[in-house]
Amino acid sequence: MNNVLNRMRWQYFTLRNPYLFSLLLLVLAMLVNLFFQPDLLSRGSLNSNMRVFLPLVLVTAGQAVVILGGGIDISVGSIVSIVNAILATQLGSNASPEKIALMLGAVLLVGMAAGAINGFFISYLRLQPIITTYATSFLYAGVALFILPSPGGAVPNGISSFYRETTPLGLPLTLYVIPLILIAWYLLRQTRYGGYLYAVGGKADAAYETAVPVNAVQFSTYVISGLMAAFGGIAITLLTGSGSATIGADITLTSITAVVIGGTALRGGVGGVAGAVLGAITLGLFKNIISFANVNLWWQTFVNAAIIVVALAAPGAINLLRRTIGSRTRQHPTTGQERQA
């Protein structure tokens, strides 16, 4: 009985606090970063860091919604690229404010449309999410290349510097976006839709039998992910001020890693967007640390990857440790279910 109680407590704990580990990791990354870069929290470096992190944070938030719903979106990077290509070619350096607003609206729609295509294949035609979005990632990458065959293009200086240099109340503009994402997520979580998301990701059959509109929920997660990728594309365009059809290529797997580091299970139904945002910032800090630690260039990828692997393995290692210590519970070798020995 004790055993059962223990289990209840532990599961209760980890399910209720899925962000705890990512928060710890974030604090750790920050401390190490402070060691290498003592002025990390100064206005200048905060600003320069946050504007670099923001695209990933936005994309990761969308990715987290998809993964929570039991899917995965490999096409987010290509959507970022499309958005970047459209903005860089359509705006030029002298676009009028009206045109800017119009184009920003248009790229958000493009992102949602790309997500809707993914969602249609996955939720209504029942195709595998990973394969479908892998395939559409090439499709979207192709569209981006078609729009912008070689790197170039530009956006008006005004909006670019607005993104980079505005500091309302002394804090960088980009820093305000994060609480906005978190508030939006908190509100979403409080709606019925929020519950549906966890239900569909947790056990789609049971959700269906409970009259949850499973297909619609799955579909919507990809639309949200497409929208967030479009926001990410806007951010990255404002950051770089120019266009490249492959600019988003790296962001896909990084966003998935950030989601996992943030405590969201890849099988869906456990975790949340807040943790994913923390995870994205943590990954950004890792990159910072490496560049400040003066490691050889060819070591950088290695160290970065090693840190990620360790971060990913840590929860598993903690679990293993817990099981070994608590030898009264035994793990079923194939199903992973705990059984009383």
Add this chain to the structure above:
Amino acid sequence: MSVSLSARNVVKRYGGVVALSDANLDVHSGEVVALIGANGSGKSTLSKIINGVVVLDGGQLLLDDKPVHFSSPQTAKQMGIATVFQELSLIPQMTVSENIWLTREPLRGGLVDHKNVRLRTEELVALFEGTHKFSLHPDSTVDALPPDEKQIIEVLKALSSDPRLIILDEATASLDSRQVQRLFELVASWKQQGKAVVFVSHRMEEIFRIADRFSVLRNGKTVGAGLMKEITERELVGLMVEKATATSVVQRQRQVLKKNGDQKIRLEVHDLRTDLLKGVDLQLRDGELLGIGGLKGQGQRDLLLALFGDLPYTGSVVVSGEAVHFKLPRQAIEKGIALVPGERAKEGLLYIRSILENLMLPSWAKFGIPLHIGKARQAASEVSNELQLIMAGLEEPVSSLSGGNAQKVVIGKWLLRNPKLLLLDDPTKGVDVGTKAEFYRLLARLCDNGTAILFYSSDDEELLGLCDRVLVMHDGVIRSELSGESLTKSNLIAASLGASNASLHEDPSSAAGHTYERRDADESSTAAPGPAGAGETDPPSESME
């Protein structure tokens, strides 16, 4: 509140398999209708049609005398139909209150009103107060709860929508007697409120306790309906059993199998326990085909998995005269044990890999380093000939095979290792009739060659046709052992429902003249009173209890 629901001539096919051919059900306000039938008679399918999870292929549903079409569970739910599912519809990672209120969360200003949710959850949980070990906390994660509490949550979840019609699909299976009592009190109050209840159950005692009317399904057809007070248990079982049993496929092959009293004991199990098993004893000799029967989920799967080292257990297991305690399937395989698992696509085969690879998987070590592919292919084609495998070639993926042929591959992969003990977990599920017959011949041949086979089947006909001895499991123990004369279909069904050896013997469908009361005169009755047809004074053969 008033409601009436009728299902008329409902037909449902899954591919070529007819699950329901002519199912009928009527249920009205203020009554409990028991939906009864043997394994695979279509009870679950019919209840899933009523609640919209499955869409019917023919026939009609009438709700309040108007035809309705349920294209999804949402539609049925809006009409006030709720279900307590046998395989629970709870989301493991979500909390008790989130699960109960999913899709109907009380809102305030568009957002979920957590305070209200919590309050109303506590009200609901209070209905079962005092019947569970741990206090059911609204914020507990469902995953961490024991089965009975999950079942209670499932009941509360159905109740939370204040439905007009409630389907209880084996809702009592994991509840203890106190919880069942509480549930039945609730059912009584629902009746008073004018709700209608469909009670799907295997437990005769409970059916007689709460049902007002019954409807019996047999092979997807409604074969009888009426008032509970006008029928006896024995007559009900008689309705469930087919009178002219179709043994055309399962020819009484057991004559082929030689008597094996003098064979040596291959497997001896004593007091085997897992989470589900509560002490199983059995003995299996070489060349014997020992059947395991009973309702689904009474621990048969656990028994086979434990013997194969795939599930932690306590108790003693003696294989070929040697005491063993397997922790891994590999150890069991080394002792000549083979398992044909229940879900062949998931557990038994590498579906997208070739037939050759699947056949060779447990035996690659025999073919040396580097592998003698030629020899392996030779061996594989011999096995596939022996199995009469219908295939385009050994290189074809297993997924290209029909269900029956795929199952032959699962067995075939063990044949190369000459298993001494074969464990079969419902091997003919989803296998076509022709292949079944070949499959039975294969089993008979293996037995003749001295292989000991432990054969769980959900198909009673198979057990009757193939086995000399059948152990019927109920609630984690072997409730009765049927052999020889006592191995009849009605005994098998009665034993599945929880009757012990003592109260079984004669086929009730042929014993219409016997009076029901004779059971009370049966002095030799030792254990739990059997619900189904008793009335025979022969002493019990041997009880495994």
